[in-house]
Amino acid sequence: MSKILIVDDSATMRKILMRVIRQAGVETEGFLEAGNGQEGLERLAADGTIDLILSDVNMPVMNGVDFVKSVRALASKPGIPIVMVTTEGGEAMVKTAMEAGASGYVTKPFTPESLKSALVGLGK
């Protein structure tokens, strides 16, 4: 088993995501949290067992799109799934995130079913 990294500047949203993922029965050894993309990169560098990332888009310091681009540029994490979980539901932002390398996209507010569906689609 491995870990899930949740990148969101809201501690509330990080807690909600952890709760929903547990309730969905996704197998994980645990969670790591980061408050922005830069912290996310640091967590990723420090823990080699992360095999799934959920990331917000609008964050201070480093936003979610730049974070995805940075992760995709890492040789150490080829193909790691990154699901964007964000209030930004417009087509343009979805396209931007997917072109940057996101693997999936969930718009807030979400139901537990919609999040679970996105994770199941990634084989989780």
Next chain:
Amino acid sequence: MSADNRPSVLQRELLMKTLQTCVDEVFAMMVCSFKEAAMKSVEVVAPRDEKKIRFRESEATEAVDVAKQVSIDFSGDASGRVVLRCSVDSADSIARGLLMMDESEVLELAAVTDALGECANMLAGSLKTKALDPVGSFQLGLPDFSDPAPNGAMEGALVYKVAQGVMSVEVWLD
């Protein structure tokens, strides 16, 4: 209100109707403890009071102190902000609802603040997706808890009784 600033298709009635849909969705999907009976739309009473949320219920006009305010700016083809104002009780209820905490659990002030920021973020994001993105190009800002008086002019407000408290969701245009 700035007529020059507003995209021609961004009409007040549609904007406020869409905002109501956004509030319904965010609370139904994310603020788990809210049943239909615990959240009720009430009539807004003008003029807006900076320190209080004024509303009318059962012929009586009431005013409740604002304890927390958070705003999310939007900018682009028009600029403004979505503002969430809450009484003490509604702020606590919304935070507990989002975090699925019951009354017996200790809820830190910082957690309430963060939860309201996320609630406002979801409201603004939903409004952007449903009402702004279809008519122009817009960007959202981060939650701002600092400004007691939003800039611009209020386009409209929705007021709700939430559990034992009151909240106001407002749209402002520069």
